[in-house]
Amino acid sequence: MASSSSSSSYSNPPCAACKFLRRKCLSGCIFAPYFPPEEPTKFANVHKIFGASNVSKLLNEILPQQREDAVNSLAYEAEARLKDPVYGCVGAISVLQRQVLQLQKELDATNADLMRYTNNEMGAYNPRRVGYGSGVGSYNPNPGYYSYGENPGHGNN
Amino acid sequence: MASSSSSSSYSNPPCAACKFLRRKCLSGCIFAPYFPPEEPTKFANVHKIFGASNVSKLLNEILPQQREDAVNSLAYEAEARLKDPVYGCVGAISVLQRQVLQLQKELDATNADLMRYTNNEMGAYNPRRVGYGSGVGSYNPNPGYYSYGENPGHGNN
Numbered sequence: 001m002a003s004s005s006s007s008s009s010y011s012n013p014p015c016a017a018c019k020f021l022r023r024k025c026l027s028g029c030i031f032a033p034y035f036p037p038e039e040p041t042k043f044a045n046v047h048k049i050f051g052a053s054n055v056s057k058l059l060n061e062i063l064p065q066q067r068e069d070a071v072n073s074l075a076y077e078a079e080a081r082l083k084d085p086v087y088g089c090v091g092a093i094s095v096l097q098r099q100v101l102q103l104q105k106e107l108d109a110t111n112a113d114l115m116r117y118t119n120n121e122m123g124a125y126n127p128r129r130v131g132y133g134s135g136v137g138s139y140n141p142n143p144g145y146y147s148y149g150e151n152p153g154h155g156n157n
Numbered sequence: 158m159a160s161s162s163s164s165s166s167y168s169n170p171p172c173a174a175c176k177f178l179r180r181k182c183l184s185g186c187i188f189a190p191y192f193p194p195e196e197p198t199k200f201a202n203v204h205k206i207f208g209a210s211n212v213s214k215l216l217n218e219i220l221p222q223q224r225e226d227a228v229n230s231l232a233y234e235a236e237a238r239l240k241d242p243v244y245g246c247v248g249a250i251s252v253l254q255r256q257v258l259q260l261q262k263e264l265d266a267t268n269a270d271l272m273r274y275t276n277n278e279m280g281a282y283n284p285r286r287v288g289y290g291s292g293v294g295s296y297n298p299n300p301g302y303y304s305y306g307e308n309p310g311h312g313n314n
Contacts, residue, residue: 050206051210054208061242062243070243091230093253096250106264107264107267114274
C-alpha cells in the first residue's frame, strides 16, 4: 500500500541523493540502493567532492554488484578530502607507506640481531622464522602503483 | 614581449585546464600554476573524476602554498580511480593496511622467538632492540582515521 504522501508518483521516501537534489526518486534511480534517506551526509559529501553527475556516470560504467563497494570507497575518499582538503586520503597512503618502511626496517634489524646472535653464540641454532636478507619476511613497501611520489612532503613541514 | 599569437588577450599559451575547457587563460587563472600545457592528462583526469568546478572551489578554499600539494594529491586520486573505478586509491589503503598488519605480526613473532630463545638458552642476554609486547616496535596499524571499514573486501573475491 502506498504511503499517505500525496505529493507525487513515488511510493517510497526519496533516497538521500534525490532529496538533496530536490528531484523525484523514480523507480530504478541509480543512487537509491546506495544512498538511503537515513544517511544524508554520505551523499552530501560525495556530491561536494565528486559531483552527482560524475558519480552517476561512474556507477553506470561498472557492474551492479560492484556499485556498493564503489559508493563506499567514494564516500571514504570524500570524507577524507573534507577532513584534509590538501591531502585527502592520499595523506593516509603516505602515513601507511612510512609505517610499512619503518616496520620493515625494524623487522630486518630484529632478524639481524637474531641471526648474529644465533650464529655467534650458538652455532647450529636455526629459528624457523629467520629470513634475513631475502625470502620470508621480505615485503615490498613500494609496489609501484601505490607509490605516492618520492617525497610526499606530508607532515614534513 | 608578447608572442606572435594574434588570437586574444593572453600572452602565454593557455594552461592545460583552459585548453581543455576551451576558454581564455587569463592572468590569475587558478589552474595555470598547477596544470601546465605540457601535462594535458593531469587536468583531464582530475576533471573527469572531480569536475573542474569542484577543483576550482577547493583550490580557492586553501592557502596558495598548499595548492600544489592539493593538485598533486587530486591527480593521484583521479588516476587511481580511473585505473580502478571500484576502489580507486582506497584499494591501495586496504593493501597497505594488510601489509602493516602482516609486518606487525611478523615482527611480534620474530621478537617472541628472540625473547624465548634468549630467556631459555642464555639467561642474561638482552638484545637492544627487543621490545616484545609493548614499547619499541609497537605500531598501531589502524589509527582510526585511516581505517577503511572492518572488512574492506578488496581482493577477497
